[in-house]
Amino acid sequence: MTGSLTSLTLAETRDSLARKAFSARELTESYIAAVEATRPLNAFITETPERALAMAEASDQRLARGEARPLDGIPIAVKDLYCTKGVLTTAASHILDGFRPPYESTVTEKLWQAGAVMLGKANLDEFAMGSSSTTSYYGPVENPWRRPGDNCPLVPGGSSGGSAVAVAARAALAATGTDTGGSIRQPASFCGIVGLKPTYGRCSRWGVVAYASSLDQPGPMTRTVRDAAIMLRGMAGHDPKDSTSAPVPVPDYEEALTGDIRGLRIGIPLEYRAHGMNMEIENLWYRAAGWLAEAGAEIIYDISLPHTKYALPTYYIIAPAEASSNLARYDGVRFGLRVEGSTLDEMYELTRAAGFGAEVRRRVLIGTYVLSAGYYDAYYLKAQRVRALIALDFNQAFEQVDCILAPTAPSAAFAIGEKSDDPVEMYLNDVFTVPANLAGLPAISVPAGLSADGLPLGLQIIGRAFDEEGVLRVAEALEHAAQFRHLPGFIAGGR
Amino acid sequence: MALDKAAVAHIAFLARIRLSETELEPLADELSQILTWVEQLNEVDTTEVAPMASVAASSLPTREDRVTDGDCREAILGDAPRTVPSGTDRGFFTVPKVVE
Numbered sequence: 193m194t195g196s197l198t199s200l201t202l203a204e205t206r207d208s209l210a211r212k213a214f215s216a217r218e219l220t221e222s223y224i225a226a227v228e229a230t231r232p233l234n235a236f237i238t239e240t241p242e243r244a245l246a247m248a249e250a251s252d253q254r255l256a257r258g259e260a261r262p263l264d265g266i267p268i269a270v271k272d273l274y275c276t277k278g279v280l281t282t283a284a285s286h287i288l289d290g291f292r293p294p295y296e297s298t299v300t301e302k303l304w305q306a307g308a309v310m311l312g313k314a315n316l317d318e319f320a321m322g323s324s325s326t327t328s329y330y331g332p333v334e335n336p337w338r339r340p341g342d343n344c345p346l347v348p349g350g351s352s353g354g355s356a357v358a359v360a361a362r363a364a365l366a367a368t369g370t371d372t373g374g375s376i377r378q379p380a381s382f383c384g385i386v387g388l389k390p391t392y393g394r395c396s397r398w399g400v401v402a403y404a405s406s407l408d409q410p411g412p413m414t415r416t417v418r419d420a421a422i423m424l425r426g427m428a429g430h431d432p433k434d435s436t437s438a439p440v441p442v443p444d445y446e447e448a449l450t451g452d453i454r455g456l457r458i459g460i461p462l463e464y465r466a467h468g469m470n471m472e473i474e475n476l477w478y479r480a481a482g483w484l485a486e487a488g489a490e491i492i493y494d495i496s497l498p499h500t501k502y503a504l505p506t507y508y509i510i511a512p513a514e515a516s517s518n519l520a521r522y523d524g525v526r527f528g529l530r531v532e533g534s535t536l537d538e539m540y541e542l543t544r545a546a547g548f549g550a551e552v553r554r555r556v557l558i559g560t561y562v563l564s565a566g567y568y569d570a571y572y573l574k575a576q577r578v579r580a581l582i583a584l585d586f587n588q589a590f591e592q593v594d595c596i597l598a599p600t601a602p603s604a605a606f607a608i609g610e611k612s613d614d615p616v617e618m619y620l621n622d623v624f625t626v627p628a629n630l631a632g633l634p635a636i637s638v639p640a641g642l643s644a645d646g647l648p649l650g651l652q653i654i655g656r657a658f659d660e661e662g663v664l665r666v667a668e669a670l671e672h673a674a675q676f677r678h679l680p681g682f683i684a685g686g687r
Numbered sequence: 688m689a690l691d692k693a694a695v696a697h698i699a700f701l702a703r704i705r706l707s708e709t710e711l712e713p714l715a716d717e718l719s720q721i722l723t724w725v726e727q728l729n730e731v732d733t734t735e736v737a738p739m740a741s742v743a744a745s746s747l748p749t750r751e752d753r754v755t756d757g758d759c760r761e762a763i764l765g766d767a768p769r770t771v772p773s774g775t776d777r778g779f780f781t782v783p784k785v786v787e
Binding site: 294580 | 702
């Protein structure tokens with residue numbers, strides 16, 4: 193029974209709960225068992241089975257009264273970057289040791305109000321800084337996929353790697369992620385699931401541990417595009433507590449999934465080919481353009497986003513700069529780790545040296561440098577000017593097209609430890625995802641095929657600001673055409 | 688831009704991260720490599736371009752200035768690091784002595 197319950201999609205599960213085919217409690221018990229079975233992959237930092245059962249029972253009562261809410265009884269994983277009241281919140285960092293927030297993030301509060309059930313807090317790269325989920329203080333996350341005939345453990349991508357693994361291994365129906373430079377979309381691609389980064393301002397950042405505030409955006413990770421539409425509706429909406437949250441209405445995203453993309457203009461950006469692209473990814477990309485054309489879309493080849501090659505270096509100035517400022521609050525005074533020192537400065541220095549891992553330190557140091565007197569104009573202001581050009585590239589492209597089709601990542605999942613020696617090589621993973629963050633645009637990764645060595649490859653749809661409906665509609669058409677039915681070798685809940 | 692050990696030590700002090708002598712050299716190499724890589728931005732002519740701080744609306748929303756939260760001292764102090772002597776039971780965060 194376990195296998196059949198956890199193999200349903202979120203939409204199917206919701207409909208089955210409404211028909212009383214099984215109870216929320218039965219469902220949650222299956223998922224709790226699946227979470228336990230997933231422990232070898234290290235996808236969760238904290239499991240919350242008791243809370244999950246209590247939430248499921250509350251859902252069952254509402255379902256019995258005919259007062260079901262949109263996500264009643266749906267078991268989800270929460271990236272451990274979202275503050276959850278009274279539940280350990282670590283950001284995968286030693287420096288947040290023992291931190292139990294006295295408040296709940298806006299997005300998770302909305303999800304609980306909608307009836308969702310919390311299975312636990314998902315592992316990630318420390319402070320969401322990484323593309324491999326190997327920098328966690330709680331140890332690396334492992335991808336449920338392996339190359340057939342090869343036992344080498346692979347990374348799930350990052351930073352929302354634990355969230356992606358929980359969904360891919362069927363240990364959660366959906367998960368929250370956050371995407372600053374690709375942290376939802378790249379792990380979704382590596383794990384064969386759907387990951388949606390909404391428009392900047394669509395979901396509140398309040399209560400989400402900040403990495404780079406002008407880029408961070410919460411979003412859903414799911415097994416299907418429809419599930420992403422359902423989750424996004426539960427997460428989105430204006431929040432007065434986040435001054436960058438957009439005061440715009442939240443549509444019913446599921447209604448946008450009409451299956452009709454006739455006449456939509458879809459652009460293929462010329463410059464995305466210029467990065468020494470892997471042939472099988474390029475082939476998949478062009479095959480997908482053909483699928484969308486068959487579905488009635490108009491494919492516009494060789495649209496230009498001329499500043500694409502500068503997006504990554506721009507990101508690696510702006511994000512560390514904002515991070516160095518945001519992470520200044522971790523000082524050992526009010527919460528988390530403290531290493532005692534004889535002076536206040538010594539306490540700060542020893543606490544931060546012990547509390548931050550190598551990649552976080554590197555980014556805080558880079559950020560401190562590019563914001564320091566004498567270098568601010570040359571690095572930080574320069575990057576902000578190039579960022580304006582990158583955003584302008586997209587504005588101009590969207591005069592010609594309705595959305596853009598591109599690869600999500602330059603490769604399939606790589607081995608744990610493979611790119612850890614060279615920071616810049618690791619940064620190159622984000623080459624196709626970072627531009628949407630700099631421009632604040634919605635973008636979704638959809639599993640579209642397998643690599644020659646049997647690993648999932650995602651493709652990305654990038655849309656106009658606040659046009660998640662258009663992005664989801666095209667993504668569903670892509671999903672329908674790709675017919676991606678492959679499953680990872682490791683399925684916690686059974687097949 | 689190539690950073691030397693002294694520069695890294697200075698940046699680390701600004702960031703309040705204590706580094707050991709043996710960490711300085713490899714970090715100087717890594718940070719220099721990253722800075723050299725980002726300097727390709729100098730190829731882009733930005734003389735007429737205003738810096739972009741955020742994609743969100745440039746004017747911040749305002750609200751009436753009134754108290755909307757509070758009376759939660761115990762909840763906040765509940766996360767304070769345990770220290771000896773402890774000030775948290777008297778309503779304080781404790782830090783090393785900062786005034787002579």
